[in-house]
Amino acid sequence: MNFWKALLAIDRRWIFLFVFLALAVPMFLNVDFELSISREVQGLYDALDKLQPNSKVLMSFDYDPPSAPELQPMADAIMKYCLKKRLRIIIMGLWPQGPIQANMALARAFADKNIDQSEYVYGIHYVNLGYQAGNEFVIQRMGSSFYDMFKNDYAGNRYEELPLMRGIKNFNDIDFSINFSAGYPGTVEWVQIAVDRFHVRLGAGNTAVQAPQVYPYYNSGQVVGLAGGMRGAAELEGIFAYNAETDVVYKDRGTKYMLSQTIAHAVVMFFIVVGNIAYFVIGRKDKLKTSK
Amino acid sequence: MDSNIVGVWIAAFLTLGIMSFLYKDNPWYKFSEAIFVGLSAGYWFASLFWQSLHAKFWTNWSPAVQSLFQGQFDYNLLYTGAGILGLMMLLRLVPPIGWISRWPLSVVVGGTAGLYLINYLVSNAIRQIGSTIQPAVTFPESIGWVQSGGVIIGNVLVFAVLLVSLGFILFGRSSTIDLPTPTKLFFFLIALVACGLGTFYSLSMPLNLTGLIIFMGVFCGLIYFFFSKEHTGFFGGAATVGTWFLMVTFGASFGYTVMSRMSLLIGRIDFLLVEWLKVVK
Known part of the structure; x- marks a missing residue:
């Protein structure tokens, strides 16, 4: 031979x-090592960077542990950035394990020595509404009333007892929305309903498998920014690291x-x-x- | 012993069990696979029971029934219809009357089709058509008339070269113009160079070449799926170009999938090295 x-x-x-x-x-x-920043990730960064402190950001964690290697570094970086920038964070999930992944991102953010957990009060600065079954119908109902879908948060507190949620009726009261998605339901459903029907400004973090399906939404302006796969996670960590204002080490597992x-x-x-x-x-x- | 340590060791044992399949099928793999499937089924059953059946149906329907007994009507009684449809779905388990399960299924299929028709039409058809057909030339706001003229002439020249080159590719396949193979290859190479130069040019100039290429890809891709006319001549050439675009799309998609699968493996290796063996920080 x-x-x-x-x-x-x-x-x-x-x-x-x-x-x-x-x-x-x-x-x-x-x-x-440094990575070049794609215009999709730059778009996501720019959208977050333009938000004023106390702006309300809705984060939907639509993934589970198998997709965590790609999506968790994105969630960690964005969570740190939002906390440091003093944005008000509303967490939810269309996947059962999503809110748990969100709590992990919060824990990692608060473990950063430059983010003082005592300055952030649950219910005022951030809230975790938990998982809600119903897939895209949850998004549909949130278009008219958040309360109808989330009468209690992840810890069982009533919606009206959460100061952050008192002024929020529907998507009109949200300044920006981010979706971390590993499949169905995920970014496609958020675009179809929240963006195209309720005119929500949406950024997305996707697994590499899903990214090619979502890229056309970026070109058509339906999502303002997009991070796809491990590369997207590494770019996000890189682009946040360039921001001297935040003084937080973002380069982590993604890189x-x-x-x-x-x-x-x-x-x-x-x-x-x-x-x-x-x-x-x-x-x-x-x-x-x-x-x- | 810390319960977390036990959990990590069990997770490592099962992770290595699944990975052992890469060597060959073995009882350790079978055992790990069975545990994974069993745990997943149990988890999803509990999740669906508590999050859907209990949280969505029972908590709404049961108070409504109690209100009815007290002489009050609650609109949540409408959930009775959903409950009946759910029970009808289970009749599939009773073969003699299993056909009844088709009724709730038809409600699901009809409702989903109605919802998706609008969603996909707006988001995946109309909005995408809008972003596919874009202006061919976009001028920066600060550009003057003389510069504009130069830019237009430059763009027209590049576009003409591109069109002529593509024409050679397409008509080179035609049975009416039978060019010798070296000539076809020559023009094909020229077309490739023109496409490359045109793409490079579009990065610095306002010609929206990317938009033109996307439009051409969509147009030729649609021609490829048009089977009512034989794929010969110009039509066949366009269909071939469509095939190239489809292949590039599938390739990109496959590449991303490989990347994603690598990421999953990275996640498990990270777990083994960082959390289990603790040899990497």
């Missing part, structure tokens, strides 16, 4: 091992994971190229043999 045939016959478990090493080894490295992602992609591309070369070389030899 010649070299090229041996290459094509290589046990796929070797490739698995190489990909595993490509992902695991960079986690031991402490490499700081660290991106190094693993980059090297793993290089390994995959290497195998694709080598595999194709081997395929064509062997194909040509086989043709030559047939013609003889």
Whole structure:
């Protein structure tokens, strides 16, 4: 068996091992690298940056732990930024585990030494309304009344007892909305109902699988900004880090994971190229043999 | 022992069990898979029971029934209809009258179709058509008349080269103009260079080449899916261009999917190295 045939016959478990090493080894490295910022992520940053302190931001956490490696770094970075900028945060989820992921983002933000948790009061500066079943119909009902969908928050407090929620009837009272989405229900439903029917200004953080489906919404102006996949998370951490005003370290897991992602992609591309070369070389030899 | 440590060890054991399938199918994998499926089913059953059946139906319907017994009418009694439809859905489990479950199913399908018709028509059709057909040239506000003239001439030239090159690609396939293969290849390369230069040019000039390319992609993509006319000549060429655009779209989508799957694996490796083994901070 010649070299090229041996290459094509290589046990796929070797490739698995190489990909595993490509992902695991960079986690031991402490490499700081800058990423170029895409206009979609820039749009998301600009929209948040323009908000005045005390603006009300609705965050919908529509994902669960399997999508956390991509979406949690985005949520962490945006949560930190919103708290530091003194925006009022309203959390909800169309996925059952979403509000738990939101609490994790809050905990990570408050763990930052530059964010003093004692300055933020639950119910006044931020609130977690919890999960609500009903998919896009929840968004539809929120267009007329938040209260109809969230009579209690995640901790069981009544809606009217939360000072932050007293002045909020529907989407008209929200200044900006962010959706972290891993599928259905998610950004597509938020665009279709909240944006196109109730004219909400929406930014989105999506898993890489969903991002190609959402990009057209950015070009048509239906979402003002978009972060897609691990790359989007790393860009968000990068762009927030450039903001000297906030004085918070944003570069975190998104940037660290991106190094693993980059090297793993290089390994995959290497195998694709080598595999194709081997395929064509062997194909040509086989043709030559047939013609003889 | 800290309960969290036990949880981390169990999670690590199951994670490695699932990953062991990459080596080959084995009992450890089967065990981990069965636990995952069982836990998921149990979790979703409890979640749907408490969040949908109890929170949405029972908490609204039961007070309404109590009010009725006290002689008062509550509009939440309308939930009775939803409850009956739900029960009818369960009749699928009784084969002789299983056909009744088609009725609530038809309500679901009809309601969903009605809702989605409007949502998708507005958001995914009309708004997207609007963003597909854009002005070909956009001028900055500060530009003067002389500069505008120069820009227009430049844009027309680039666009003409692009059109002519594409024409060669399309008509090169035509049976009416039978060009020799090297000539086709030559014009194809020229077209590729023109497209590349045009794209580069559009980055600095107000010609909305991106918009034109997107429009052309949509137009040719639609032609590809038009099967009432044979794909030959100009029509066939346009359909081929449509195929290229579709392939690029599928490729981008596939690339993103690979990226996402890598991210999932990164999440598990991070768990193993950071939370379980604690060898990485």
